Amino acid sequence: MHAISLTPESFTPESFTPESFTPEWVQRYNRPTPRYTSYPTAPHFSDAFGPEDYAAALGRAREAMPGRDLSVYVHVPFCRRLCWYCGCHTVISRSGHVLPRYLAALDREMGLVAGHLGSGRRVRQVHWGGGTPTYLAPEQITALADGIRRHFVLDAGADMSLEADPRGLTRAHLEAARAAGFRRISFGVQDFDPRVQEAINRVQPVELVARVTAWAREVGFEGVNYDLVYGLPYQTPASYERTLDLVQELGPDRLSVFSYAHVPWLKPHQRLIADEALPDGAAKLALFLRIIERLTAAGYRHVGMDHFARPEDPLCQAQDAGRLHRNFQGYDVHGDLDVLAFGASGIGQVHDVYVQNRKDLPGYYEAIEAGRLPVQRGIRLTEDDQRRRHAIVRLMCDFRLDWARLGADLGLDDARAYFAEAVARLEVPARDGLVELREDGLVVTDVGRLFVRTLAAAFDAYLTPGAAPPQRMYSKAV
């Protein structure tokens, strides 16, 4: 493997061809690996963790850190139509008749959690994800945001963002969201190629995306994000050129570019996508490299694993300052907040626990309507879990680790000695040019960035040393 540099200055298309990566190399690094939006990862949450454990964690948070600010995540699971690639927690319902009960449950859940946490804690971040939050009617968007303000102290300058599907979106939705305080909006775009759109059951013409983008700017959103996905059926670097041309023309402020997670054993509807139409690992890699090349040439910076933003964007500034963070919502600038998650399947991070709500709507409703926290599972982190989480987050955000700084952050005299086993696991990737192991720390190379989650896995004590992570638990790295 020759060293491949992907910095905007040094990257040239000639420095990479799909043949640069031998099948053996791709197999070694492009294997099922957690995305590390949490550590320990969700499959290690325990069903033995129940409502009392969450209530106890909220009580500890109340005692130990009464001044800690909050992030509020609300999951709206509904969509009108199923996209065949979808890996999210969704419930398909063509009409909105499901909403009144769900909105009432969310309100009750916020009341329950606020009761345990105590009043007066400030909310500095709000994110609505899904499913499709803009499945709500405009007046329901207003009512849900009002509910958050009733149960918590929502900071006037809070960073409020929501996900939206361009299809079915009206200007009134955007006006309601903006009036409710949302400043950033994220549109699901994925790919503009009609053939790909047909194959994923998501037909969405470019004019539609252009229109909702213009509306979002007109009504005063400060940031517009597009989600793209690579590795979808029939995509090739050549076919994706048009999508990238159009993206460049429409000029979103940020992009999230996700590797298609094909996990039909977890999401059986993905079987509607023909296996033979999917690009293989090397083809996906080629596609992602082309995306990086085009987006960096268009003035975006590659932040973290899968985000792109303009250099003046808070994400880039946070990365430069070593303050970028990673949580369930991906890369983020708020590392110092407890995350309260509301709604079916929502995952929160409070004090020393992760907690996930019931995923099934009947179970979620049953708990809430009986006045119980709707907890499905969770985990209380040990001191070792917390240290490894910190190392993984810093590696995924900074693409380097400095043993002295890590030791200071974690209260360790010798962080290198503490993580000696992880360093030993990185020797082969170091020989393959993914990471430089130095006396004072480690530095991920440009090509190593593409596989940073594979490098982070070296710090994961829940994976069997030397063994590949279980095939069916995680999606592949690229």
Ligand SMILES: C[S@@+](CC[C@H](N)C(=O)[O-])C[C@H]1O[C@@H](n2cnc3c(N)ncnc32)[C@H](O)[C@@H]1O
């Ligand atoms: C909740 S959706 C965004 C909002 C809205 N539901 C929509 O699709 O427009 C979140 C994003 O996850 C990404 N996504 C969904 N399924 C995926 C999968 N199987 N692999 C990778 N990314 C996926 C898509 O980019 C999608 O836009």
Ligand code: SF4
């Ligand atoms: S990708 Fe978005 S719109 Fe499509 S089914 Fe999934 S959550 Fe719903």
